[in-house]
Amino acid sequence: xxxxxxxxxxxxxxxxxGVALGDTGGGDVSPIYGVKxxxxxxxxxxxxxxxEAAPLDELRAVLxxxxxxxxxxxxxxxxxxxxxxxxxxxxxxxSPEFEPASIPGAATTVQVMVKDSSKYASTGGWGVGRFIxxxxxxxxxxxxxxxxHQARVQNHDFVFxxxxx
Amino acid sequence: xxxxxxxxxxxxxxxxxGVALGDTGGGDVSPIYGVKxxxxxxxxxxxxxxxEAAPLDELRAVLxxxxxxxxxxxxxxxxxxxxxxxxxxxxxxxSPEFEPASIPGAATTVQVMVKDSSKYASTGGWGVGRFIxxxxxxxxxxxxxxxxHQARVQNHDFVFxxxxx
Numbered sequence: 001x002x003x004x005x006x007x008x009x010x011x012x013x014x015x016x017x018g019v020a021l022g023d024t025g026g027g028d029v030s031p032i033y034g035v036k037x038x039x040x041x042x043x044x045x046x047x048x049x050x051x052e053a054a055p056l057d058e059l060r061a062v063l064x065x066x067x068x069x070x071x072x073x074x075x076x077x078x079x080x081x082x083x084x085x086x087x088x089x090x091x092x093x094x095s096p097e098f099e100p101a102s103i104p105g106a107a108t109t110v111q112v113m114v115k116d117s118s119k120y121a122s123t124g125g126w127g128v129g130r131f132i133x134x135x136x137x138x139x140x141x142x143x144x145x146x147x148x149h150q151a152r153v154q155n156h157d158f159v160f161x162x163x164x165x
Numbered sequence: 166x167x168x169x170x171x172x173x174x175x176x177x178x179x180x181x182x183g184v185a186l187g188d189t190g191g192g193d194v195s196p197i198y199g200v201k202x203x204x205x206x207x208x209x210x211x212x213x214x215x216x217e218a219a220p221l222d223e224l225r226a227v228l229x230x231x232x233x234x235x236x237x238x239x240x241x242x243x244x245x246x247x248x249x250x251x252x253x254x255x256x257x258x259x260s261p262e263f264e265p266a267s268i269p270g271a272a273t274t275v276q277v278m279v280k281d282s283s284k285y286a287s288t289g290g291w292g293v294g295r296f297i298x299x300x301x302x303x304x305x306x307x308x309x310x311x312x313x314h315q316a317r318v319q320n321h322d323f324v325f326x327x328x329x330x
Contacts, residue, residue, distance in 0.1 A: 042330070043234065045207070049214035049226045051257065053265045061214045061226065069208065090329060092216065097317045097325060100218045104329040152262045160262060164255060164269040165207070 030129030031139035035114050037131055038065070041086045045069045048164045051092065059104050060089045062161040072163035078125065079157050083115040087161070108132070113159070124150065124158040195294030196304035200279050202296055203230070206251045210234045213329045216257065224269050225254045227326040237328035243290065244322050248280040252326070273297070278324070289315065289323040 029036045044063040052058040064072065065084040071077075089111075090104030110131045117125035123146040130137040130145075149158040156162070194201045209228040217223040229237065230249040236242075254276070255269030275296045282290035288311040295302040295310075314323040321327070 043210045045209070046211045046226055046228060048269055049224050050260070050269075051216055051224060051267045053267070056265070059214050059216060061211055063211060088329075095215070095325070100221070101325075102216045102218070103327075104213055104215075107330060160260070160266075162268075164253075165272060 028134070028136065030112075030127075030131075030136040030142055032142045033114075033120065033123075033127035033129060035112050035127045035129035037110065037112060037129070037134065038084050038086065038114075041065070041084070041112075042088075044086065047072060047085065047161050050161070052089070056089075056108075057092045058089045058108060059092045059102070060087055062087045077157050078117075079115050079159065081115050081117055081125075083113075085113045085159065085161070087111040109137070110134075124154070126158055193299070193301065195277075195292075195296075195301040195307055197307045198279075198285065198288075198292035198294060200277050200292045200294030202275065202277060202294070202299065203249050203251065203279075206230070206249070206277075207253075209251065212237060212250065212326050215326070217254070221254075221273075222257045223254045223273060224257045224267070225252055227252045242322050243282075244280050244324065246280050246282055246290075248278075250278045250324065250326070252276040274302070275299075289319070291323055 041063060044065055047062040047064050047068070050060045050062070052060060063086045065082075067080055068083045068085055071079045071083060087110070089108045091106045091108060092102050093105035095101040095103045112129040112131070114120075114127045114129075115125055116127060120127040126146070126149070128142065128145045130141055136142075146158075149160070153160050206228060209230055212227040212229050212233070215225045215227070217225060228251045230247075232245055233248045233250055236244045236248060252275070254273045256271045256273060257267050258270035260266040260268045277294040277296070279285075279292045279294075280290055281292060285292040291311070291314070293307065293310045295306055301307075311323075314325070318325050
């Protein structure tokens, strides 16, 4: 009976760990960081849109969870642990209905940044994941993220995107 | 006592009318339609971003209230009464931190579409408002909206923007 209790307890702890953001327990988490696509992110509020020039030719939008949006609105830096940012990206195509406009075409990547200042201490407190069709990209793609953020936006807690009213 | 009751009732009815979307009771509502900027719209979920070519040179993002997002996700057409869409627009400027990217600059207009199939029966069920620095644009700017939506996107309930996953 005691062994059975321990087994259940262990299973419960594993389940608990499995639902935590950034867990490395499944096949759908990013290499190096173990970040997964957060539930419900498509309903999160907008931080800002952006456009990426050729050769990528993308329209993009960064969304944030509640902690992220509150931090942006209060100009809180560094972002608190638990902040999650998600950048959606689509190919950039001309609108068939209104010629001066270009609109999202095929989705390309979804990129996630998760703030956990202990777990990701060596990368500015951020764990990252880049997903294509819901699956994490390879390790090589994840090795390049931090150096660029560190070189360019260390003064904004390693985050490029600013809030726009 | 009876007069006093009637006065209170009248005041209550006026207050009720005043909080309804699309009311014409204040100086901050659009001409023709009487649409106001809805409370809290900046926290609404994203429908899609877009880009507008020169001479406007804008980045844009359409946000929707809960009814709008549910209708989009379920491909419900026409949109139900109570649907509100808000399009934010900013000048389109190069990122000083990452050259291939362009990002929002100064805010330009905020445009609102409110669905009320009775009140706005003569314009496809939609009332519209175009705001600059929080103030409605003039009547001439509001006279051009519906003809363009009617000519180009009548088959999508007069709405240009599509949901992107």
